[in-house]
Amino acid sequence: MNPKDNKARPDRARHKAALLKAYDDAARIAFSPFIFQAAVAAKKLGMMARLGAAAEPVRYEVLAEEAGVSPYGARLLMQILSAAGVVEGSDEAGYLLTKTGECLTYDAMTAANFDFTADVNYKGLAETTEAIRTGKPAGLKAFDPAWETIYPHLKDLPAEAQKSWFAFDHFYSDGAFREALRVLAARAPARFFDIGGNTGRFTKMALEAWPETEATIVDLPEQIGLMRANPDLEGLQHRIRAFPIDWLSEGASLDGAGEADLIWMSQFLDCFSRAEAVGILNEAKKALAENGVIVVMEPLCDRQRNDTAALSLAASSLYFTVLANGNSRFFFEADLLEIFEAAGLEVIESHPNLGVCHTLFVLRPKV
Secondary structure: OOHHHHHHHHHHHHHHHHHHHHHHHHHHHHHHHHHHHHHHHHHHOOHHHHHHHOOOOEOHHHHHHHHOOOHHHHHHHHHHHHHOOOEEEEOOOEEEEOHHHHHHHHOHHHHHHHHHHHHHHOOHHHHHHHHHHHOOOHHHHHOOOOOOOOHHHHHHOOHHHHHHHHHHHHHHHHHHHHHHHHHOHHHOOOEEEEEOOOOOHHHHHHHHHOOOOEEEEEEOHHHHHHHHOOHHHOOOHHHEEEEEOOOOOOOOOOOOOOOEEEEEEEOOHHHOOHHHHHHHHHHHHHOEEEEEEEEEEEEOOOOOOOHHHHHHHHHHHHHHHHHHOOOOOOOOHHHHHHHHHHOOEEEEEEEEEEOOOEEEEEEEEOO
């Protein structure tokens, strides 16, 4: 036997295994919308929760009866989800959740991602090609063809979409906010600006941590209205000023807002193009008191703990492209540092891995 043949056999085997994996990965991408919608249906019909609570496998006929659907529909969903690894079992023996199915049903982070995709993004993502071609959030037509960006219309989203949008935002923000306040404990300001403060979630935590501090929330008029109506801020409103602004309007300025010892921006700059982000930072510098700092917190695609988290951020950047504004995304670190440099800011502190996925930067104007 030719020794070269012995060497060639493992090479061919490895090539075949790699090719089969590539086919499998490609098929999962091609059919991922089908799998996803089957999981959405099974979840909304209560089938996932039913299987998760079961001590023994549950037949599809039982699932159908309890969900009020046909046996055909329940069987179809179970067979799709079985092939996808979400459930395991058979028509004869019944079905149970796999570990993947348990994550989809019970894990808080997966639930936030899943519902954000299903309720906010799914229909609009069909317009990805148009959004990429035009630089406009073409997917917004799924909600209202007249909307130009999503931000003024968060209050106008359908109830389920609005709930999922805020659940996604709060899941990732809350833990990072708490850790950020620990990092900033020695920097308690007399006054701070919360730029892009939305309904005042960070401002509430900050004012509770800094009892002598006053805040100014800087955001769209629509968000200012939501903030003022937020019952969670009852008892704190007297320490909160409001400065309504549309950063996309010509001549947007912080003139009249006063000065701040600390200007806070969390997951805010990723809502704008590079040029717009530089302009906002330049404007913010003008509002800094002497020795004041700008604090920026963002999830960075290349500063994540694992590949799954990096994939999640890279993929969800399409939300900005298709629905939010058409021209922004979650940053890679080098891109954000270039924005700071272009705005004449230097990084004096950097704190990675706050909460689930955020990095915090403390900045000051270059001398």
